[in-house]
Structure formats: structure tokens, C-alpha cells
Amino acid sequence: xxxxxxxxxxxxxxxxxxxxxxxxxxxxxxxxxxxxxxxxxxxxxxxxxxxxxxxxxxxxxxxxxxxxxxxxxxxxxxxxxxxxxxxxxxxxxxxxxxxxxxxxxxxxxxxxxxxxxxxxxxxxxxxxxxxxxxxxxxxxxxxxxxxxxxxxxxxxxxxxxxxxxxxxxxxxxxxxxxxxxxxxxxxxxxxxxxxxxxxxxxxxxxxxxxxxxxxxxxxxxxxxxxxxxxxxxxxxxxxxxxxxxxxxxxxxxxxxxxxxxxxxxxxxxxxxxxxxxxxxxxxxxxxxxxxxxxxxxxxxxxxxxxxxxxxxxxxxxxxxxxxxxxxxxxxxxxxxxxxxxxxx
Ligand SMILES: [Zn+2]
Ligand SMILES: [Zn+2]
Ligand SMILES: [Zn+2]
Numbered sequence: 001x002x003x004x005x006x007x008x009x010x011x012x013x014x015x016x017x018x019x020x021x022x023x024x025x026x027x028x029x030x031x032x033x034x035x036x037x038x039x040x041x042x043x044x045x046x047x048x049x050x051x052x053x054x055x056x057x058x059x060x061x062x063x064x065x066x067x068x069x070x071x072x073x074x075x076x077x078x079x080x081x082x083x084x085x086x087x088x089x090x091x092x093x094x095x096x097x098x099x100x101x102x103x104x105x106x107x108x109x110x111x112x113x114x115x116x117x118x119x120x121x122x123x124x125x126x127x128x129x130x131x132x133x134x135x136x137x138x139x140x141x142x143x144x145x146x147x148x149x150x151x152x153x154x155x156x157x158x159x160x161x162x163x164x165x166x167x168x169x170x171x172x173x174x175x176x177x178x179x180x181x182x183x184x185x186x187x188x189x190x191x192x193x194x195x196x197x198x199x200x201x202x203x204x205x206x207x208x209x210x211x212x213x214x215x216x217x218x219x220x221x222x223x224x225x226x227x228x229x230x231x232x233x234x235x236x237x238x239x240x241x242x243x244x245x246x247x248x249x250x251x252x253x254x255x256x257x258x259x260x261x262x263x264x265x266x267x268x269x270x271x272x273x274x275x276x277x278x279x280x281x282x283x284x285x286x287x288x289x290x291x292x293x294x295x296x297x298x299x300x301x302x303x304x305x306x307x308x309x310x311x312x313x314x315x316x317x318x319x320x321x322x323x324x325x326x327x328x329x330x331x332x333x334x335x336x337x338x339x340x341x342x343x344x
Pocket of ligand 2: 163164
């Protein structure tokens with residue numbers, strides 16, 4: 001399955017839909033900005049593997065997994081196997097250990113020993129039979145084993161069962177669930193691939209500049225001396241934390257922060273709902289300035305609300321227009337701060 005073949009099977013329209021998906025924009029811009037080069041899973045004993053960098057945008061771990069799988073199936077992300085995970089068939093936990101068990105009575109209470117061969121006389125037995133204080137002495141011919149690979153060698157391992165006392169050389173692996181305490185074999189286990197993801201750079205050319213905005217906006221703000229976070233979680237007066245697509249701070253001119261949200265629509269207008277949602281967050285967080293970038297246009301009712309709520313509305317057809325408008329907005333913040341700080 002090559003990436004190229006996958007790509008051609010999926011119609012472009014389906015990918016375009018994803019490029020307009022807000023969450024996909026945020027995730028992809030992390031790759032495009034270089035913040036993420038490769039998305040590796042992080043091990044969590046209770047859950048298995050998770051992708052925290054994407055969870056903050058998408059939500060709970062299983063939704064995040066589905067989201068990434070979809071981006072892969074659309075050819076937007078590439079993936080490679082990072083690990084394989086065993087899940088308990090009873091409770092679905094990944095907190096599973098391996099037990100090496102006795103093939104006769106299935107007990108995992110077995111003892112593992114090293115086998116030693118005394119080369120001159122050919123006697124083979126477990127290491128403890130040769131141990132005499134700090135020396136290895138052959139129980140058959142009573143000579144000392146002191147030259148590894150010359151007069152003695154390791155000859156594999158030998159197990160004995162502490163329950164049924166039988167001996168064997170190959171134990172049977174089985175699994176033990178640390179959550180529900182059930183034992184199970186590989187036959188019954190759920191066995192899943194865990195992936196690392198990278199961006200399919202070829203396909204991003206197809207996305208068009210208009211849809212992926214966070215990366216260029218971040219670059220623009222950084223070039224103006226701002227510290228930029230995306231997405232950013234800001235704590236409000238209520239104590240609740242709110243996510244903004246971008247937050248920019250600059251010690252000398254911002255009291256706290258400038259917050260920016262993006263809203264895109266495949267229709268002619270972005271609905272006023274995005275203004276209402278932003279106002280609720282802004283009301284709680286009270287940033288220095290709040291900007292909403294609407295692509296391509298804001299509905300008339302949304303424009304009125306933006307005015308009323310004191311949200312700086314930027315309407316733009318594409319990224320260049322958005323950046324030009326944002327530049328004006330940032331310059332206005334800088335100038336007003338300078339005026340305020342000037343003595344009367
Ligand atoms: Zn279990
Ligand atoms: Zn046994
Ligand atoms: Zn011997």
C-alpha cells in the first residue's frame with residue numbers, strides 16, 4: 001500500500017472537506033510550522049498509547065485515534081508501525097503482562113535456570129548443580145569449570161515447574177490482565193498496531209493556501225516579536241480554561257494576551273455562531289484584544305455582533321488578505337499601548 005496509490009483512490013473533494021475542518025487545520029498547522037515533525041504515541045499504562053498533542057485539539061483518546069486514522073486514509077498523513085499492543089479480551093485494558101507458563105499444568109510459577117555443559121566429560125545440568133561456593137565444579141568428574149568456551153559452555157536454559165515439578169525447555173507464553181486479573185492466550189488477545197504519523201507533504205500542496213492559516217499567522221506574529229501559542233488554553237475569571245486557536249503575547253505591549261480564532265466556511269458566509277462562541281470565551285478571559293478571522297466572509301448578523309461584542313473581525317478570501325488585515329490590527333494594538341504609556 002503506497003501513499004500515492006492511497007491518494008489517487010480518495011477523491012479530492014473528500015480531502016477538501018477535511019482541510020476546512022477546524023481541528024484538522026490546527027493539527028496540520030502543527031506539522032507545517034515544524035512544531036511537529038513526527039507524531040509518536042506516548043505510553044499510558046491505563047489506556048495503552050495516546051497522542052496528547054492531538055488530544056488537546058480533538059478530545060478523548062479514541063476520538064483522536066479515529067481522527068488520525070481518517071487523515072491517514074485520506075492520504076493526508078503517512079504512518080508507520082511504532083509498536084504492537086495486546087489488549088485484554090475481557091476488559092479491553094492494555095495493562096497486560098506476559099507470563100511464561102508450564103506446558104503441563106499451565107502454572108506460571110516456574111523457575112528458570114541456565115544449562116551448563118562440562119565440555120571434557122560431556123556432562124550437562126543446570127547451573128545450581130555445578131555451584132560450589134564461588135566455583136563451578138562438575139558433579140560427575142569433580143573437576144573445576146574455569147575457562148568459559150574452553151572447558152565449559154552455556155547450553156541454553158531449562159525450566160522447572162514449582163507446582164507440578166515437571167521440567168521443560170520451552171515455556172508457554174500467556175498473558176495476565178493487571179486490571180481484571182484474567183489470564184488469556186495470544187489466540188484470544190486483541191492485537192493492535194500502534195502508529196507514528198508524519199505529514200504527506202505532497203498532498204498539502206493540494207490543500208491550497210487559504211485553508212491552512214495557523215502556520216503563516218504564527219510566523220507573522222513571531223516576526224513582530226510576539227510569543228505565539230497554538231492552540232492556547234487561557235484560564236478565565238470563572239476558573240474554566242478556554243481554547244483559542246492562537247494566542248500572542250509581547251511583554252512590552254500586551255497586558256496579558258491577544259487571542260485569535262479562525263472560522264472558515266465552504267459556503268458563502270461564516271455563520272455568526274463563531275462570534276457568539278468566541279464572545280463567551282472572551283467574556284471570561286478578558287484578553288487585550290480578540291480577533292476572529294472569517295474566511296471567506298462573515299454573515300451580516302455576525303458583523304453586527306462582532307461590533308457589539310468588541311471582537312475585531314477580519315474577513316479574508318485567503319491567507320494573504322488575512323495577514324494584511326491582521327497586520328493592521330496588531331499595529332493598532334501597538335500604537336494604542338504606546339499612546340497610553342506616554343505622559344500627559
Ligand atoms: Zn482485563
Ligand atoms: Zn507444572
Ligand atoms: Zn565433568
